[in-house]
Amino acid sequence: MSYLGLTEDQEHIYRLCLREPGIGLDGLIDQLRLPPNAARRELRRLRELGLLRGGGNSHGRSPAGDDALLAADPDVAVARLLDLRLHELHEKLQRVTQLQPLVASLRAERGEVREPAVVGIEQLTDPPKIRDRIDDLAFFAREEVALVEPAIALRPEEIEQSCPRVLRCLRRGLSVRTVLVRKALDHPPTVAHLRELESHGARVRLVNHTTAKIQMYDRRTAVVPVDPEDATRGALFAQESGLVSNILALFESIWAESEDLGVLLGEWRAVEEDGPSELERMVLRAMCSGGKDEAGARDLGVSVRTYRRYIAELMQLLGAGNRPQAALLARERGWI
Template sequence: MQVLGLTKAEEDVYRHLLRNPGAESDDLHILLHCAPEETDSALRRFRELGLLKEDGRAVSARAPEVVVGRLAERRLEELYESIRTLSHLQPIIDSLAGELPADEGDRADGPTERLTDIAEIRTRLDELSFFARSEVQSAEPYDALTPENIAHARPLDMRCLRRGVVIRNLVRAAALTDPATLAYLRELNAAGARIRVLDALDELILIYDRHTALVPIDPADTAKGALCSRERGIVTTIINNFERLWEAAEDFEAADGKAPADHSGISPLQLRVLEAMCTVAKDETGARKLGISLRTYRRHVSDLFQMLGAENRAHAALLARERGWI
């Protein structure tokens, strides 16, 4: 149990209490052949974590699933705090950069790089994503992501979101017609990414912490490589262009709800809401299952009632079955 943050002595005490519920706390050090300070320390920590049941001097351990769950949650919080601390490295960088001669310091924040090798570009993107500490803005004019693209992007995106980094992602409306791409966008949206959709999106933009920006060398041929810049004037111009596109775009959940209708006249998202509505008891559960907000879920439920002419959910389920929708 050391991986969960317990010392060996603490684990010995916990295992003993599992085997001997109601043991006398004063006798633990004798039974475990250790110093009384060790058992006293273990009991104090278990009390702080709420892992004991006590009746006078008699103590018992809480169930393993409770204890392991609480210890794992605490350990994860500690690890996430460490990650958040490590992700805020700019003060260290600024301090070290201050040691450079003036001309070297200017170059460190300066020139725009030309990256022409695809492996070099991917490495740079991985580095920027890993060290992002506040926000990632992206405009990606793809119609579909390959399974390889998704497999590579998922751990980077999820790591950022777990650290509290804001992700704002602009995508083409055409991307919502590809099942694998749409599923990944829903996954990102459910994890907290902010996604918007544009019917016409031709610009590839990546911005990290409003400090570093990447754009194609040739927008008409992204295979020619990318420009990576930290120059303030260039980055500010690229940010302003991104914000202009962002303001003109539609929220992902609204666009997802307008996906092309099938032969029944119901959109794919409405069909999924209908299926959830008929199989889960709570709206919160249905919304979480579909990866959409509770408000969006309930709006679709209301729309389905109107489409079906239903008075309640049971009536809606009956009418939907009659129409062959479910």
């Protein structure tokens, strides 16, 4: 969680409070071996971030008392940290763009007149120019396109503009990953658009909540709005490596928290009389390989959360109490 702004100690405290709801300050200090002053300082910051509540007065364990530390729900916590991180990135981008005229003013001291150079970031406000620049980025991309859209419904003109662009990238063999919010499932035109992208090879996921609006091309160029609340202020095109790395980390954190479109639409079917589907067999084989869930999810091209959901549903279907028993039952039925 470091790229979301938490220190290592803060992450350890939050995770401990998730495992042991109601733990007190003394219990936290004992388990994490933190100096008392440092523990209080990190707790204060976690409370400011809204990740913890309680822990203000007494000492020791007291689940019913003021000292009881309670962690915020992980979905809420991650969404809050993502929003804060995105706000910081926007502020940093805006500060950098505001420095561009500085070079010209300094050169003017020597009597020079020269157009200010773009320092890895460009701001455009004219919508046609923004569309043209994005079309160029998509056309020249050679590896990957990554997108996050926070709107709960895509307008017809947005679908009309973006769909051909993304399909061209897919036809050229690029990897395309896109994330929308789950409420978009309530908008049929948006769902139809996502299904079309997925049918051509795009990987589509949905997240509970995000305010991030990101376009990333070949992990080298990031496009974000100048103001997430006001689209008329234009877009920022960033190629400065430090900023792009931060925006990419933000995208990856959103991607990790999201779930696959097919799963949320109920397309993970139960096993019928004629046996499991090929996807279900792949899940069983990955589970039986003994590897980590992260490796199994990566091999299947799904999130770890989705992979674990697949396994839980197969275990329930097989009537297994644990994974080894599920593997045994699957082998007995000839599914693997």
